Amino acid sequence: MELMRLGEPGAERPFVRDDAGVVRDLSALTAEIDGAFLASDGIARIRDALGRGALPEADVEGLRVGAPVARPGAVICVGQNYAAHAAESGAEPPEQPVLFLKHPNTVVGPFDTVLLPPGAEKVDWEVELAVVISRTARYLPSPEAAREVIAGYAVSNDISERAYQLEVSGGQWSKGKCAETFNPLGPVLVPADEVDPQALRLRSSVNGAPRQDSSTADMVFAVLQLVQEISRFMVLDPGDVINTGTPQGVALSGRFPYLRHGDEMTIEIEGLGAQRQRVRRVRAD
Template sequence: MRICRFLDSENQAQYAIYESDRICPISSFAEPPASSKDIFERGSSWLASLPKPQPEQWQTAPERWLPPVADPGKILCIGLNYRDHAIETGSEIPTEPVVFCKFNTALIGHGATIRLPNISSKVDYEAELVVVIGKMAKHVSVEQAADHVFGYTCGHDVSARDWQKGRPGGQWLLGKTFDTFAPLGPCIVTADEISDATNLRVRMHLNGDTVQDSTTAQLIFPIAELISHLSQIMTLLPGDLIFTGTPPGVGAARKPPVFLKPGDECTVEIEGIGKLTNRCEAE
């Protein structure tokens, strides 16, 4: 099943079932969840148990999409997790996951605007598969990891390279978490609908041109290993997000480099999940 979150005509945030470019608000045919966490804790089996929406309850796709996770406790991101991407940046192949974070203020939904900050001139794009945690995970094994996944969505790890690497000590956190630097959506596809998350095609289209194109089969640390590794350090909770890394082709590695500018349109496309599109404007 696919679920999304949107603003209705009264500016109220709602969850909906998403299907074939149309939506059915959960509130129109069932008791809506109290929170995002409530949805993820209940899991896909609860969604499957909901009454079948009636034809008249379906609506056209919303004009105002919201990030499909309302208030994640953690937004964890994995750096240099595609071998070719690590090579193109001149970095050594990591021997364990490189982890950083974004804050909730970076989240925006499908169709929202990426604001290019005045204090950065090297804002880059990164298409990523994002894991949504559905069940608390602490000290889980690789074999147990899949049981803790609610679903998957498209993410864009927008990155200010001149902050990430060009500041004293390297400011990964600051370079990655400017406001609007974490587009997410448009929907979450529940894990039961993704037969093999270890081999999904991940692409970034910049103004219609494909600039990144790989599959999750190229991950240095697959999803199950990431969940197990992170759970040894922290407790993963329902609604937590894991950005799993980006393929080669980022703008900073191109010759000459390509950085985002006002008017650019970025589309993350992930096989079996959909397309996440956002335009850029100057702050």
Template sequence: MKLLRYGPLGQEKPGLLDADGRVRDLSAVVADIAGDVLTPAGLDKLASLDIASLPLVPGTPQRDLRLGACVGKVGKFICIGLNYADHAAESGAKVPDEPVVFNKWTSAIVGPNDDVEIPRGSSRTDWEVELGVVIGKGGRYIAEADAMSHVAGYCVVNDVSEREVQLERGGGQWDKGKGHDTFGPIGPWLVTADEVPDPQQLAMWLEVDGRRFQNGNTSTMVFGVKKLVSYLSQFMSLQPGDIISTGTPPGVGLGQKPVPIYLKAGQTMRLGIQGLGEQQQRTVQA
């Protein structure tokens, strides 16, 4: 299934994408794509529905029908840094011995086609296409062998970053540099795990104004999805609807040679992951 949330900002309704690419309304079935709806029992309930009997929503998604973030009421937005060896190299960092963990504030979450703000005073705002893992079954101290049973599905994430704040101000503040409002576009839809047989074999890419900067594959992750779910659960309980953004391949603005390239207002980012859909955002000044 491809689950989504559609409608005006702050008034999103639950829906799913049918085989013809049309949105079907789930409002009579669930209140939101969030929490217990993402548990195995919740997803089984949705999978049993007669999709053709669900109301059609007028409009074409991502054209004249706005999509919000594909998960609502996110409790934790957990991110992994330097999780592709070639991205670590372009960033001038060593490959980590264990996952580098930071957070994006949930107030950073926006829809896949919403505007992305350049923070006031920023000259080093950057892009990062990432695989998002959405937790379905909560847990603590999860064994790697069991980790995939805790995954509801996957989505595209743009881990927008302000590099000066992240790497320099205050000695480097990753959470501050990653957490500005609009810095977390998510979606267009949550693709349930049964439709993604191997999350470690997904092509991913990102363009700015039509120029391809990132062209990678989840196969080159340092720490794969199983490892990350298990690892994080040693330090916190994972709960339904939590999102793990698993790191980015090379090609970010920071790593461009001979000089870095950063975003400015009026540009267009376009990005996607194989089987998970595409995003497109316009940059605007905050």
């Protein structure tokens, strides 16, 4: 089962692709796939409706694909969560999870254009497994308890401007992470009980040339541990998104050029789908 939101920005509608590959309209259940819907047992309600044959088949030909969850209240990110990526960044694997935040309005659809800010010259790609939260989580007692607060998983591209992140950061990373369009998400949200988050292949390419190719098995901190750890330091709300880190193979390594106007990224995770974004330079007024 795959949840998705289709339509123009700000006018997306909710759909589900069932196990037979048929896309069905969710409008009878909800107007939106958001935190409130997920917190009200939304995924279980979809399964019940599918089992009863209560969801009509939908014609979605030509519709834009939006992010699979609407208006996340927070986008929490984990840095250097793959040892090889930490090494290519010039750092040792962290002893504690490295956390930073992206502005929620960075989230766009998986095929939307990525905009290069005026003057930005070190824009980088980062394929990441995204966790979407379904229930309020605070001070979780164990990694296993995190299972109960995860709605599902999606593909995320944590776009980063490295000069902003590292050279003019003032000690924090957010300057390099929060430009508009810097977090393509989707194309689908797959329920958590259908995914083994530590056995997924992640890949990225630029203009058809391979960049990243790794597995979530190589994470320094596993997904359930991350969710528990984050809940110690902030309250997680339904609909929040956690980007769980990227593997080696980014431009920051020095092995590849940074993104330029006209480049095309492909970002994919086994079982969760693929994204594709064209890069466009924004000119200053």
